[in-house]
Amino acid sequence: MTADSTTTTTTINTTTHTNTNTTTTVTDDRLSLEFFRHTPICTIILDASLVIRQVSDSFLDIAGLGSPTDALGLHFDDFVDRVAALPTLVSARKPLRNAQETLRPSELKHLDVPDGSAWNIRIVPILRHASLRYLQMELTDVTTEHQRQLDLEERLYTNETFRILVETVKDYAIFMLDPNGNIATWNAGAQRFKGYKKEEIIGKHFSNFYSQEDRDIDKPGRELADALRDGRVEDEGWRYRKDGSKFWANVIITPVYRGQTLLGFSKVTRDLTERRSAEVKLIEAYEEASKLKSEFLANMSHEIRTPMHGMLSALTLLLDTPLNPEQRELAHVIEESGEILLHVINDILDYSKLASGCFSISTDIINVSEILQTIHRAQEKCRKPGIDLQTYIDPKLPKAAEGDSLRYRQIVQNLMSNAMKFTEEGYVHVHAKLHEEDDEYYTILTEVVDTGIGIPSEVSGSLFTPFMQFDNSATKRYKGTGLGLSICKSLSELMGGHIGFYDNPEGHGSVFWFTAKMKKVQHVKDIDDLHEELEQLTLRTSTSPFEDVKHAAVGKKILLAEDNPINQKVMLKMLTSLGFRDIDVALDGRDAVALSIRNPPPYHVILMDINMPLLDGVGATKEIRNAGVQTPIIAMTANALKGQAELYLAKGMNGYVPKPVDRNLLVKILLSWLNSNAPSPTQLRATPSPPPVPLPSEAAPSNSPLPLAPLPSEAAPPNPPLPPAPSEPAPSQPTPSGPVPSEPSPSELAHSEPAG
Amino acid sequence: MEVPGAEDRIDQATFEQILEMDDSVDDRDFSKSIVYDFFTQADSTFDKMDSSLDAKDLKTLSELGHFLKGSSATLGLTKVQHSCEKIQHYGHKKDEAGSADITEEEALEKLKSEIAQVKKEFGDVQKVLKKFYKDES
Numbered sequence: 037m038t039a040d041s042t043t044t045t046t047t048i049n050t051t052t053h054t055n056t057n058t059t060t061t062v063t064d065d066r067l068s069l070e071f072f073r074h075t076p077i078c079t080i081i082l083d084a085s086l087v088i089r090q091v092s093d094s095f096l097d098i099a100g101l102g103s104p105t106d107a108l109g110l111h112f113d114d115f116v117d118r119v120a121a122l123p124t125l126v127s128a129r130k131p132l133r134n135a136q137e138t139l140r141p142s143e144l145k146h147l148d149v150p151d152g153s154a155w156n157i158r159i160v161p162i163l164r165h166a167s168l169r170y171l172q173m174e175l176t177d178v179t180t181e182h183q184r185q186l187d188l189e190e191r192l193y194t195n196e197t198f199r200i201l202v203e204t205v206k207d208y209a210i211f212m213l214d215p216n217g218n219i220a221t222w223n224a225g226a227q228r229f230k231g232y233k234k235e236e237i238i239g240k241h242f243s244n245f246y247s248q249e250d251r252d253i254d255k256p257g258r259e260l261a262d263a264l265r266d267g268r269v270e271d272e273g274w275r276y277r278k279d280g281s282k283f284w285a286n287v288i289i290t291p292v293y294r295g296q297t298l299l300g301f302s303k304v305t306r307d308l309t310e311r312r313s314a315e316v317k318l319i320e321a322y323e324e325a326s327k328l329k330s331e332f333l334a335n336m337s338h339e340i341r342t343p344m345h346g347m348l349s350a351l352t353l354l355l356d357t358p359l360n361p362e363q364r365e366l367a368h369v370i371e372e373s374g375e376i377l378l379h380v381i382n383d384i385l386d387y388s389k390l391a392s393g394c395f396s397i398s399t400d401i402i403n404v405s406e407i408l409q410t411i412h413r414a415q416e417k418c419r420k421p422g423i424d425l426q427t428y429i430d431p432k433l434p435k436a437a438e439g440d441s442l443r444y445r446q447i448v449q450n451l452m453s454n455a456m457k458f459t460e461e462g463y464v465h466v467h468a469k470l471h472e473e474d475d476e477y478y479t480i481l482t483e484v485v486d487t488g489i490g491i492p493s494e495v496s497g498s499l500f501t502p503f504m505q506f507d508n509s510a511t512k513r514y515k516g517t518g519l520g521l522s523i524c525k526s527l528s529e530l531m532g533g534h535i536g537f538y539d540n541p542e543g544h545g546s547v548f549w550f551t552a553k554m555k556k557v558q559h560v561k562d563i564d565d566l567h568e569e570l571e572q573l574t575l576r577t578s579t580s581p582f583e584d585v586k587h588a589a590v591g592k593k594i595l596l597a598e599d600n601p602i603n604q605k606v607m608l609k610m611l612t613s614l615g616f617r618d619i620d621v622a623l624d625g626r627d628a629v630a631l632s633i634r635n636p637p638p639y640h641v642i643l644m645d646i647n648m649p650l651l652d653g654v655g656a657t658k659e660i661r662n663a664g665v666q667t668p669i670i671a672m673t674a675n676a677l678k679g680q681a682e683l684y685l686a687k688g689m690n691g692y693v694p695k696p697v698d699r700n701l702l703v704k705i706l707l708s709w710l711n712s713n714a715p716s717p718t719q720l721r722a723t724p725s726p727p728p729v730p731l732p733s734e735a736a737p738s739n740s741p742l743p744l745a746p747l748p749s750e751a752a753p754p755n756p757p758l759p760p761a762p763s764e765p766a767p768s769q770p771t772p773s774g775p776v777p778s779e780p781s782p783s784e785l786a787h788s789e790p791a792g
Numbered sequence: 793m794e795v796p797g798a799e800d801r802i803d804q805a806t807f808e809q810i811l812e813m814d815d816s817v818d819d820r821d822f823s824k825s826i827v828y829d830f831f832t833q834a835d836s837t838f839d840k841m842d843s844s845l846d847a848k849d850l851k852t853l854s855e856l857g858h859f860l861k862g863s864s865a866t867l868g869l870t871k872v873q874h875s876c877e878k879i880q881h882y883g884h885k886k887d888e889a890g891s892a893d894i895t896e897e898e899a900l901e902k903l904k905s906e907i908a909q910v911k912k913e914f915g916d917v918q919k920v921l922k923k924f925y926k927d928e929s
Contacts, residue, residue: 599859600859600862600863600866601829601833601863602826602829602830602833602862602863602866602867603862603863603866605825605826605829606810606813606826606866606867609813609822610809610813613813645862647858647862674861674862674865695862695865695866696803696806696809696865696866696867696868697866698805698806698809699809699812
């Protein structure tokens with residue numbers, strides 16, 4: 037560099053001498069040159085014709101030039117084109133010409149260059165004898181300063197925006213408090229809510245907005261302290277206006293700091309008076325509506341179902357009397373219509389309960405295979421000739437799981453009735469498989485396969501929508517409310533499952549499937565014991581339920597938990613007349629628990645009053661179940677609404693009889709718990725097994741060639757024998773007239789659900 | 793088996809069920825004993841209701857209402873049963889349908905008149921039943 041500098045110096049010396057003809061000494065020249073070369077301000081000297089005559093080292097640096105020779109002697113315009121590192125020079129042309137013409141200093145400030153830098157350019161014309169000799173150009177890098185300026189403008193803009201926003205907001209009172217809680221700013225919303233003008237309130241303490249009681253307990257002070265401690269405090273309560281009226285407010289107080297210094301608090305207040313009154317109105321309206329709804333439901337059940345049952349019973353009696361063929365046919369029409377009507381009413385009741393979300397799924401201990409068998413037997417009765425009805429049960433289905441038998445049954449029954457309704461020939465097959473199993477739950481997949489009319493693709497999307505029926509033609513061939521499938525959907529979802537359908541892969545018809553989750557049972561052994569006991573019973577085909585119950589009562593022990601001596605006496609008499617000889621009485625729930633939880637469980641059935649002293653029926657049931665005793669418990673309740681009874685079922689009870697106890701109903705329920713869920717061995721033998729059909733099953737391990745057991749052979753001893761291999765000689769086809777329990781199961785009673 | 797004069801005071805089907813428990817139609821030992829037990833139970837319950845009303849013991853009143861509701865329902869004594877149900881609700885500080893809340897004062901007021909009412913209902917049905925059992929002393 038030193039060598040370079042020397043050369044440059046020499047050149048300039050020469051130039052100066054030749055061009056200016058001055059008489060200045062070399063020493064002076066050297067000094068001014070030195071001074072010029074080393075000035076930190078980037079400087080270029082041009083002569084009047086804009087040829088570069090001198091550059092400072094600082095300029096060389098920023099222009100990225102090695103030596104002054106890269107610049108000296110070049111015309112400014114040519115030079116500019118060469119120096120790519122300094123794009124700002126291009127903009128210097130204009131002030132340069134300006135200075136050249138006006139002979140006045142020209143300046144360009146905060147010149148933005150696309151590369152993000154900013155420059156100040158100053159041109160000073162140097163005159164001698166009023167004529168232009170040189171032009172001195174200075175460049176200053178102001179990028180940092182420029183950036184700061186921009187930030188500042190931005191911040192000013194933001195602050196201003198916020199200030200305007202806050203001041204003009206009318207729906208919120210937004211203002212600042214100083215650290216002592218005195219009001220420092222005020223906005224339009226604050227003026228509107230609180231009624232104070234800015235000049236009236238600034239400097240006053242914010243406790244003016246609080247009630248006297250709040251001030252007495254220093255609520256404002258505590259709020260500030262809380263805000264300081266927690267960083268924010270939110271409160272809802274009454275605040276007062278200037279005129280003394282009050283409004284329901286939501287208040288948020290936040291402390292505001294600059295660095296470590298507390299500047300004060302921001303306070304945002306919303307007037308919630310309208311919202312609050314709307315909420316109150318809404319809640320009132322909701323309560324009213326829900327009350328009306330439950331009243332309506334209760335009335336529905338009472339006012340329609342009761343006379344319907346009466347009508348149908350009378351009809352049954354009428355049909356037993358001698359009628360001529362025409363009368364008989366008319367009577368059958370009435371019977372059929374009545375049953376459809378009853379079904380419709382039940383559907384609508386179920387649907388409104390599902391829709392209002394007050395539908396509960398109970399958790400009894402259930403045996404899915406047995407439920408399917410019962411449904412199978414019931415459907416067998418109304419099977420059209422020419423339809424093959426089969427139920428295939430995965431042997432791996434749990435014998436006991438916690439689920440809602442009533443609801444599971446309802447779905448299967450509904451899907452099966454649909455399948456039967458829409459199938460004229462071919463088959464209706466039910467497959468139940470263990471779909472998944474984890475530590476806590478079984479997932480059971482149930483499929484109903486038919487060869488019926490199938491589902492047209494255009495309605496498949498709305499099949500599970502309430503009140504949708506794809507057969508909406510004027511000559512409606514198939515009856516129903518169109519609620520069935522949507523109820524099934526809600527029910528399966530309540531049971532943690534899904535529902536769906538697809539076309540029958542074997543041709544026409546459809547496959548409806550659903551899954552249901554059932555909790556694993558902790559006390560399986562007890563259940564098995566119970567089942568063994570139950571299986572020892574023989575179901576006799578007798579003429580009346582009273583005969584049945586008298587048979588079933590033999591050797592059975594019953595606990596009656598009832599505190600009212602009169603009811604006790606009546607119940608005892610009733611049970612005795614039904615053939616029960618071994619009846620214990622508990623006077624309260626505590627007593628009932630103590631009597632029941634002995635080992636082995638002493639009772640076959642427990643009849644439990646709900647309201648009892650010391651411990652009520654629900655509590656007693658809970659304790660009995662917690663002790664691992666799974667004896668069927670039948671609630672006796674005077675609470676008329678069905679929903680309440682279902683609540684008891686959900687609490688671990690197995691059935692219920694409304695009070696006053698109707699003997700016929702009691703008989704049916706007792707029978708179902710003493711008998712029907714355990715088919716007898718003789719009965720099993722009486723029904724020939726259909727040939728087993730091997731089925732591809734997701735649940736069955738692929739290396740097992742065992743077919744799923746068709747229904748009758750699976751009719752459930754606790755340790756079922758392996759289903760017969762397909763090679764075994766096939767017994768005759770299933771007979772439609774297999775023994776069917778002569779009484780409906782509790783679910784039918786609770787629900788009076790005619791098939792179809 | 794009609795009970796003369798029962799009208800809407802007695803639910804025929806329910807009472808019939810009790811009558812069917814009698815071993816002999818002539819003496820009607822069982823049903824008569826139940827009915828007369830009920831008379832006793834009702835009288836003693838009314839006494840307890842009166843003293844609980846004086847003591848403003850709403851909880852006990854509700855329990856007493858429930859208690860007598862149970863036995864009157866079993867016999868099918870509908871009107872007594874319904875009054876008892878109201879007493880049960882009022883005792884819970886609920887209105888007569890058991891849905892809306894009422895104040896303690898309202899509850900006591902309503903209880904006072906309902907207890908009078910239930911006694912009247914009971915008296916009426918007692919007469920009918922005594923006549924039925926041919927005991928008009």
